[in-house]
Amino acid sequence: MKTLIVAEHDNQTLKPATLNAVAAAQQLGGDVDVLVVGSGCEGAANAAAAVTGVGSVLCADNAAYGHQLAENVSLAVADAASSYDCVMAAATANGKNVMPRVAALLDVAQISDITAVIDADTFERPIYAGNVIATVKSSDSKKVITVRTTAFDAVPAEGGSASVQAVDGAHDAGVSSFIGEEVAVSDRPELTSASVVISGGRGMQNGDNFSLLEGIADKLNAAIGASRAAVDAGFVPNDYQVGQTGKIVAPDLYIAVGISGAIQHLAGMKDSKVIVAINKDEDAPIFQVADYGLVADLFSALPELETAL
Amino acid sequence: MKVLVAVKRVVDYNVKVRAKADGSDVELNNVKMAINPFCEIAVEEAVRLKEAGTASEVVVASIGDKSCQEQIRTALALGADRGIHVEVEGRPEPLEVAKLLKGVVAAESPDLVILGKQSIDGDNNQTGQMLAALTGIGQGTFASDVNIGDGAVQVTREVDGGLQTVELKLPAVVTTDLRLNEPRYASLPNIMKAKKKPLETLSPADLGVEIQSHVALVGVQPPAERSAGIKVESVEQLVDKLKNEAKVI
Numbered sequence: 001m002k003t004l005i006v007a008e009h010d011n012q013t014l015k016p017a018t019l020n021a022v023a024a025a026q027q028l029g030g031d032v033d034v035l036v037v038g039s040g041c042e043g044a045a046n047a048a049a050a051v052t053g054v055g056s057v058l059c060a061d062n063a064a065y066g067h068q069l070a071e072n073v074s075l076a077v078a079d080a081a082s083s084y085d086c087v088m089a090a091a092t093a094n095g096k097n098v099m100p101r102v103a104a105l106l107d108v109a110q111i112s113d114i115t116a117v118i119d120a121d122t123f124e125r126p127i128y129a130g131n132v133i134a135t136v137k138s139s140d141s142k143k144v145i146t147v148r149t150t151a152f153d154a155v156p157a158e159g160g161s162a163s164v165q166a167v168d169g170a171h172d173a174g175v176s177s178f179i180g181e182e183v184a185v186s187d188r189p190e191l192t193s194a195s196v197v198i199s200g201g202r203g204m205q206n207g208d209n210f211s212l213l214e215g216i217a218d219k220l221n222a223a224i225g226a227s228r229a230a231v232d233a234g235f236v237p238n239d240y241q242v243g244q245t246g247k248i249v250a251p252d253l254y255i256a257v258g259i260s261g262a263i264q265h266l267a268g269m270k271d272s273k274v275i276v277a278i279n280k281d282e283d284a285p286i287f288q289v290a291d292y293g294l295v296a297d298l299f300s301a302l303p304e305l306e307t308a309l
Numbered sequence: 310m311k312v313l314v315a316v317k318r319v320v321d322y323n324v325k326v327r328a329k330a331d332g333s334d335v336e337l338n339n340v341k342m343a344i345n346p347f348c349e350i351a352v353e354e355a356v357r358l359k360e361a362g363t364a365s366e367v368v369v370a371s372i373g374d375k376s377c378q379e380q381i382r383t384a385l386a387l388g389a390d391r392g393i394h395v396e397v398e399g400r401p402e403p404l405e406v407a408k409l410l411k412g413v414v415a416a417e418s419p420d421l422v423i424l425g426k427q428s429i430d431g432d433n434n435q436t437g438q439m440l441a442a443l444t445g446i447g448q449g450t451f452a453s454d455v456n457i458g459d460g461a462v463q464v465t466r467e468v469d470g471g472l473q474t475v476e477l478k479l480p481a482v483v484t485t486d487l488r489l490n491e492p493r494y495a496s497l498p499n500i501m502k503a504k505k506k507p508l509e510t511l512s513p514a515d516l517g518v519e520i521q522s523h524v525a526l527v528g529v530q531p532p533a534e535r536s537a538g539i540k541v542e543s544v545e546q547l548v549d550k551l552k553n554e555a556k557v558i
Contacts, residue, residue: 069475070438071447093468097450100403100438109404109523112433122527127432128326132335135527175447175481179463179474192469196557220558228487238453238467238488245347245427245487247469253557263325270535274555276547282540291538291555294547304544309558 001030001120004058006077006089006098009036009044011066014051016193017090019154022053024147025088026155027117031055033084034162037076039066045164052159062170067178068094074101075171081106081142091146091248092192103144110144111136115151129244130267149192150250150271184239191240194223196253197272199242200235201227201265203258203279203298207235212302213257219309225249225269227259243268258298261286278302310457310479312355312364313419315410316348316384318377319430326430328529335529344380347425349387350485353492354455355423356388363457364421366390370413372406374398378508385503386495392508393417397520403431405520407439412516414444419480421462426451426484437484447477451486 003025008015018034025032034048037060045059060076077098081087087102089095091113103110115133116124122137123145191197198213198220210224217224225247226240242249244267254272259265261277261284269275270289277290280297287293294301320326321341329336344352358364369384370393371377381392395409414422427434441448449455449464453472456463457479465474467486495503513520541547551558 067473067475070450071441074442093451093466096434097438097448100435101442101448103435104404104407104439104442107404109402110433110435110439111524112435126532127529128320128335128430129432130532131326132328132529133532134529137525137527138523139525140523173445173447175445175478177476179476181468181471181473183470183472232488237471238486239469239471244429244432253551253555264322270532274551274557275535275538276551287540288537289535292547292550293538293540294544295540296544301544305548308544308548 001028001086002084003028003030003032003086003088004080004084005032005034006087006095007034007036007044007048008090008092008094009038009041011038011041012043014044014047014157016154017092017149018048019051019157020149020152021088021090021147022051022155023152024114024117026053028086028120033058035060035077035080037065037073039063047157049162049164050158050160052156054160054162056162057164058167059164060167064170064172068098069176069178070098070101071173071176072171073098074105075173076167077102078105079169079171080167086143086145088145088147090149095146099144099146106142106144108140108142108144109138110146111138112146113148114145115148129263130270131263148248150248184237188217189221189223191223191225191242192247192249195251196220196222197225197249197251198222198255198257199225199227199259200230200257201259202229202233204230204235210236215306216302216309219306227265256286256290257302259286260284261289310364310420311366311368311417312358313414313417313422314351314355314367314369314384314389315422315424315436316352316369316371316380317345317425317428318342318371318373318380319345319428322346322429328531332528332530334526342376344383345425345428347427347485349492350487350489351423351425352384352387352389353490354485357490358457359388368393368417368419370395370410372397372401372409381508382503383495385506386500387493391506394508394510395516396510396512401520402523403433403435404439404523405518406436407443408518409513409516410440411443412518421480422482424482424484426486437482441482447481448484449475449477449481450484452483453486453488455483455489
């Protein structure tokens with residue numbers, strides 16, 4: 001069994017999601033290698049080589065891969081996949097964009113968002129917004145899999161000493177180009193890897209009121225998230241969204257503020273270790289999953305909480 | 310330009326789906342079905358392109374058993390011009406759906422194909438990317454903005470860190486995210502008109518595709534249930550519980 005992990009990275013550094021994917025691959029057994037596809041990505045490749053349990057790192061470094069355009073990256077991954085039994089990536093926005101394209105190029109199915117490895121062919125994955133867990137068995141000889149990062153504990157980022165091999169051959173499909181990006185710069189931890197997350201919902205009433213969450217987030221070193229309702233209403237940008245179609249989080253502590261608890265939101269956070277809900281509606285469904293519920297007006301409770309911490 | 314939209318019939322998003330008692334599959338008897346919400350956004354985007362004079366024709370395709378003609382009619386009521394139903398029994402996997410859509414693309418030669426980013430039943434998020442790969446064209450997934458230019462389309466995508474804009478040569482595939490648009494409701498006159506719009510039925514053989522299965526469903530189970538905890542009386546008590554009971558702060 002040989003598994004190739006497609007690294008999640010920003011060319012200089014390796015994103016923590018890669019460490020969860022390596023953990024999932026280790027459960028399959030056999031060798032685990034990492035493929036870094038990027039431009040000027042030596043830093044990320046060296047970081048991948050240091051990850052515990054990684055056999056070797058393949059580095060496909062070319063300008064065509066600079067912005068992770070799926071049309072180009074998928075060709076590099078499909079190429080490298082030829083000597084592996086399984087190709088895996090974290091189910092991040094990037095993994096979701098690239099991996100189905102890889103699967104189609106290899107003429108195999110993709111198993112999306114696995115939450116457990118039963119054996120080399122059998123996996124668990126949530127369907128219907130996590131209301132049901134399906135066990136699925138693949139009959140493809142080569143597997144393409146994306147991994148729900150919250151379901152697998154990250155392997156240590158240090159301790160390994162894999163070799164880094166350059167992969168020859170550049171692929172530019174010539175059908176897409178990068179125009180620009182708007183990336184929020186924040187000193188806070190990343191939403192998907194933070195140990196504490198505080199999220200606001202429609203109850204926050206407007207974007208300015210999210211500042212009430214910031215003081216608490218600062219004290220707890222927490223990431224700030226939001227429900228779909230808050231994002232749709234324009235209170236905060238899309239990358240804050242936690243839920244079925246947004247980000248999946250499972251921090252040690254999740255604080256839901258002014259969030260009613262639609263099943264689509266619960267799908268994104270119900271695997272958190274401890275859930276706190278603050279809502280003035282005592283019948284809000286969020287209380288059914290909360291370990292600690294506080295029925296209160298958030299506009300008085302939040303300043304109080306910030307002071308109490 | 311011609312726009313092809315693919316739509317899927319799924320369980321209505323308000324339904325809380327459960328596993329059957331024997332764990333063999335999900336319980337779908339007497340459950341309300343609807344057009345997948347992301348597909349509805351795809352239809353709306355195509356219709357808006359037509360209303361803006363950018364698109365000349367909107368063709369809607371769906372793959373499934375006879376009942377998915379209902380969702381094609383819904384799309385026609387929302388403003389699509391004609392429908393293509395590829396009749397397939399059971400639940401074809403995303404790769405097979407992508408192959409069938411590739412056949413539809415070959416027959417229709419659309420300039421743009423719009424799909425939902427994922428269906429809310431399987432939550433796979435694969436079909437659009439697979440279709441783009443099989444046809445060798447560009448993909449603008451998780452779109453929050455679509456601008457058609459000369460022979461190209463600029464797509465703003467919702468990514469983990471924020472937004473990314475890419476330019477794709479036409480033809481291209483776009484998959485919709487939630488904030489691309491807000492779909493309209495079909496008016497009664499348009500629902501009546503939709504009944505008279507052309508709807509063609511094809512078989513996989515017509516498109517040169519032999520349906521295969523790569524993944525078998527072994528069984529389903531409910532997720533680990535979380536039970537409700539306690540209600541605290543005050544912020545002070547909450548902080549105390551988090552510090553001394555849960556020990557998370």
